[in-house]
Amino acid sequence: FGVEVFTDNSQMVMQCDVVVLAVKPQILLSVCKQIKVHIRHRPLLISIAAGVRSHDINHWLGGGVSIVRAMPNTPALVGKGAAGMVANDAVSDKQKTLAEQILVSVGECLWVKEETMLDAVTALSGSGPAYFFLMIESMTNAGVALGLDKQIAEKLSIQTALGASTMSKQSTDSARELRAKVTSKNGTTQVAIESFQEQNFDIIISHAMRAAFERAREIGFELSDNAE
Ligand SMILES: NC(=O)c1ccc[n+]([C@@H]2O[C@H](COP(=O)([O-])OP(=O)(O)OC[C@H]3O[C@@H](n4cnc5c(N)ncnc54)[C@H](OP(=O)(O)O)[C@@H]3O)[C@@H](O)[C@H]2O)c1
Structure with a gap:
C-alpha cells in the first residue's frame, strides 16, 4: 500500500x-x-x-x-x-x-x-451493533423453538436484518411507514407487533440506551479524574 x-x-x-x-x-x-x-x-x-x-x-x-x-x-x-x-x-x-x-x-x-452528545452517539450507534446482534440471536432462537433448523433460522434472521436495513436506507418512507406497509390488518405481522408493544418494546429500548448513555458519561468522568 x-x-x-x-x-x-x-x-x-x-x-x-x-x-x-x-x-x-x-x-x-x-x-x-x-x-x-x-x-x-x-x-x-x-x-x-x-x-x-x-x-x-x-x-x-x-x-x-x-x-x-x-x-x-x-x-x-x-x-x-x-x-x-x-x-x-x-x-x-x-x-x-x-x-x-x-x-x-x-x-x-x-x-x-456538543461534545456531550457523543455519549448519546455511544449509546446509539457505538453500542448499537450489539443490539442488532441480540435481535438476530433472539429471532434465531425463536425460529428454532418453532421447529426450524438453527442454520436456516440464523441465515433467515441475518438476511432479514440486512433487507430491512437496506430498504429503510433506500426508501423515502420512515421506518414507521415501512412497518405500516408490511403490517396487514389482522395478519401475522400485526399480532407480532402488538405482542412487542404490549411488552413495552419502546421502553425496553429506551431503558437500555439510557443505561449505555449513563455508563458512557461515568467512564468519561472516571478517565478525566484518573488522568493525572
Ligand atoms: N472497537 C470499536 O468499535 C470502537 C468504537 C469506538 C471507539 N473505539 C476506541 O478505539 C480505540 C482502540 O480500540 P481497539 O479495540 O481497536 O483497541 P486495540 O485492539 O487494543 O488496538 C489498539 C491499537 O493501538 C496500538 N498501540 C498500543 N499502544 C500503543 C502506543 N503506545 N503507541 C501506538 N500504538 C499503540 C496497538 O498496537 P499493537 O497491537 O501493536 O500493540 C493496537 O494496534 C479505543 O480507544 C476504543 O475506545 C473502539
Missing part, C-alpha cells in the same frame, strides 16, 4: 498532517506525553478513544491543539460504520473536511454540535 511504518510515535507524528489516536483510553495519556513536543507543526488530532474528552487531550498536549473526537462503531470493519464527530474550536474548516474524508472511507459520519 506504500505505507511508511514507524516504531516510534514521536518520529511518526512529526511527518503527519493528521494523527489518529486509536489506542485504548487508559494509555492515551502516555501516548500524548510522548508526542506532545513533536506536534509544533499543528497537525489535526482525531481521537476515537471512547470517553476521553477533547479538553483533557488538549491539556495533555499542551493546549491550542486541533482535535476532532469521533465515536465510530465496529461495522467500520466492513465499510458500513456509523460515526458521530465533534470538533473543538481550534479545528479549521479544511481540517474538518479532512476528518470527514478519513471517516467516510469506512462508513457514514455525522457532526454533532
Whole structure:
C-alpha cells in the first residue's frame, strides 16, 4: 500500500498532517506525553478513544491543539460504520473536511454540535451493533423453538436484518411507514407487533440506551479524574 511504518510515535507524528489516536483510553495519556513536543507543526488530532474528552487531550498536549473526537462503531470493519464527530474550536474548516474524508472511507459520519452528545452517539450507534446482534440471536432462537433448523433460522434472521436495513436506507418512507406497509390488518405481522408493544418494546429500548448513555458519561468522568 506504500505505507511508511514507524516504531516510534514521536518520529511518526512529526511527518503527519493528521494523527489518529486509536489506542485504548487508559494509555492515551502516555501516548500524548510522548508526542506532545513533536506536534509544533499543528497537525489535526482525531481521537476515537471512547470517553476521553477533547479538553483533557488538549491539556495533555499542551493546549491550542486541533482535535476532532469521533465515536465510530465496529461495522467500520466492513465499510458500513456509523460515526458521530465533534470538533473543538481550534479545528479549521479544511481540517474538518479532512476528518470527514478519513471517516467516510469506512462508513457514514455525522457532526454533532456538543461534545456531550457523543455519549448519546455511544449509546446509539457505538453500542448499537450489539443490539442488532441480540435481535438476530433472539429471532434465531425463536425460529428454532418453532421447529426450524438453527442454520436456516440464523441465515433467515441475518438476511432479514440486512433487507430491512437496506430498504429503510433506500426508501423515502420512515421506518414507521415501512412497518405500516408490511403490517396487514389482522395478519401475522400485526399480532407480532402488538405482542412487542404490549411488552413495552419502546421502553425496553429506551431503558437500555439510557443505561449505555449513563455508563458512557461515568467512564468519561472516571478517565478525566484518573488522568493525572
Ligand atoms: N472497537 C470499536 O468499535 C470502537 C468504537 C469506538 C471507539 N473505539 C476506541 O478505539 C480505540 C482502540 O480500540 P481497539 O479495540 O481497536 O483497541 P486495540 O485492539 O487494543 O488496538 C489498539 C491499537 O493501538 C496500538 N498501540 C498500543 N499502544 C500503543 C502506543 N503506545 N503507541 C501506538 N500504538 C499503540 C496497538 O498496537 P499493537 O497491537 O501493536 O500493540 C493496537 O494496534 C479505543 O480507544 C476504543 O475506545 C473502539
